[in-house]
Amino acid sequence: MLAQRTNLFKSSGTAAAREAAKAAADAGTDTVDLTVGEIWSDLAPTIRNGAIEAIRRGLNRYTDTVGSMELRDALARKVSVETGQLWRADEIAVTSGAKQGLFNVAMTLINPGDQVIVPAPYWTTFPAQVRIAGGMPVHFDTRPNGYVPRVEDIERVITPLTRAIVINTPGNPSGAVYNAETLAGIARLSMERDLWIIFDECYGPFTHDGHRHHQIVSLSPDVRGRTVIVNSFSKSLALTGWRIGYLAAPKELISAVKALQSHTTSNPNVIAQHAVLHHLREGDGAFETRLKDRLAAARQTGLSVLSELQRVPMPGAQGGLYFYLDLSGILQPTLGNGRAKTADDVVAALLAQAGVAGVSGTAFGDPMGIRLSYGIPPEQLEAGLERVVRVLNTWN
Template sequence: MLAQRTDLLKSSGIAAAMAAAEAATASGHKVIDLTIGEIWSDLVPSVRDGAIVAVSRNVNRYTESIGLMDLRHALASKLSAETAQPWSVDEVAVTNGAKQALFNTMLAILNPGDEVLIPAPYWRTFPDQTILAGGTPVFVETRHNDFVPRLTDLEAAVTSKTKAIVVNTPNNPTGAIYNRDILAAIGQLAVDRDFWIVFDECYGAFAHAPHIHHPMISVAPHARNRILIVNSFSKSLALTGWRIGYLAGPKAVISAVKELQSLSTSNPNVIAQHAVLHHLKFGDHAFELALQRKVASARSLGLSILSALREVPLPKAQGGIFFYLDLGRLQQRARANRREFIGDDVAHALLMEAGVATVPGTAFGDPTGIRVSYGVELELLDRGLQRLTETLNRWG
């Protein structure tokens, strides 16, 4: 009796990994959870102050469906500074996190049968939302090129049905950062072949030196009318639970998104909107810089520990908050001993033998990897990665 679209929905691999960690904990195992994509942090003082001010003023009414006008002005100013391109308020929509920005985008631009290029490994939300919007995901493998797509592979994947490409940099799950050359090439390909670029830069605040995160529009300004920017404050301000994100792009798309959002969720949480607006007006960026240093320190600690892995290459972790471990060599060694396994088996063993919860690469369309978050407390990260390293060095 359910709608056919519900058959398209499969449980998230990340959610499954988190549930497995919770079940193991409930059964008495002491588990260090390295699955979740968020940063352990206190609340941003300027965000907290903005929320308190809004509550004290009895703020409790609807806003425009795509957000407070003042907040959209502040976001337009933020985008103008970051991209060196002018932005207006009617090119910005505030959303309930980046996921809604992405879903609104797919609903606004896709017709049944349209194809969306998605570099793999990928965040599961991209193909699932494409399918729910009536589109067809077309995966472009990146493992052979340090998890960044080659232009020749993208060109080969483009067809007359191609409507968009998803560009996620810094990438979840791999941590890869796209350099200026590939971003410029993608921009030109989109112009030449007439399709959209959905540019997800939610981890853009965490590009680890010497790597640099480049806003797509700064690199390919001639493709501006084809670029849709998706971002949020979930990572940059460690506000995952507040659900404030935004979409920026051509006015026609934002207008369509306004209607979609009005019919689905109405406006994002009004207190969260006022809180983020207060931060954008009065915050001094000290919190963001401290958070970036914190994440960089966790990455350095993690890489130091993971360097002891014998059959798993040290992840590059150029950006974001994840280590993506390539199990290919470990699988080859096991195969020589007439054993077969995929990332799910390794993740299960890490959970049950080492008490460390990770996300298998099958959650990202890749059976030969596992994702490990370094957004947790340093002491937990230290213990978790030590256990992980010891366990993987016994595998194969």
């Protein structure tokens, strides 16, 4: 009845976890939702003012398919500052969130049968979009190296069919931040083996404890011609619902993205575009600093609570907004029916016994992990993590 391609994907595991949390809350359960991939925050004043100004001016018509020229110019200047290289508006595409940007990249770069390296654990949408484009995601486990891929591990899985590698730093779900040496090694490998790099840096503004986000194009300028930078304002400005993302890539790829987007969504929401443009012109960085400080404080609160875990190692949480717990130490036994326990069982127990919703690592290709967000209000975070510790310390 349905198209065969629908067999290549299913609903996002993170979305399913959010729905489970909502269902529990709707049923009257006292639920702390640690599934959310967003930051609890008010709007930046510049975003609010920019949106109001756009409405007052009656901005209700189409912009260019990949965003207004004014916004693309502003984003080109932003990326130029961040990478130390000059970018032009024709190398920028504005999209309805980073997720659409990644979909555009998959559909314009990947041929049927191409392989794309996606280190595990991975954000669930990466391999799904590769499959939709007709490609084959290739995974390997990064747990032994603190959730950061080793260059030799990447090289080991490269075949003549390999087309691209996905880099997500800071990582979702792991929170791992790739160091400069690793990124430079990946850049060298991509040049040697003729690979594209899909560089997702949506969590780039949030690094902690001396860790630093590095832009691969800054470290290795020669790789620019085979790199697609994917970013958004969903995390950096707490604008998940506004759906504004962008790509920075070679002009030819942006032209292909524009043609594709003209047949899918056309331009992103014009009010959101104008609000972001107003922020880029008038913002002084104060809102971003407050947001990062709030997230850093929540992280410290969470780590303090999680330090009471007895058989689960402390998460690194080097960047982003998630605690990613390695549950392998408590998942060795099997259930009475002989089925091995996985993170799915832990997530189910947390929701049933403690009213805490998390995301199972099976959604990220890792049946031994669980993702817990610390982007929620601090009082909820502390209460929720205390429940998590209580359940995991008595896990049998």
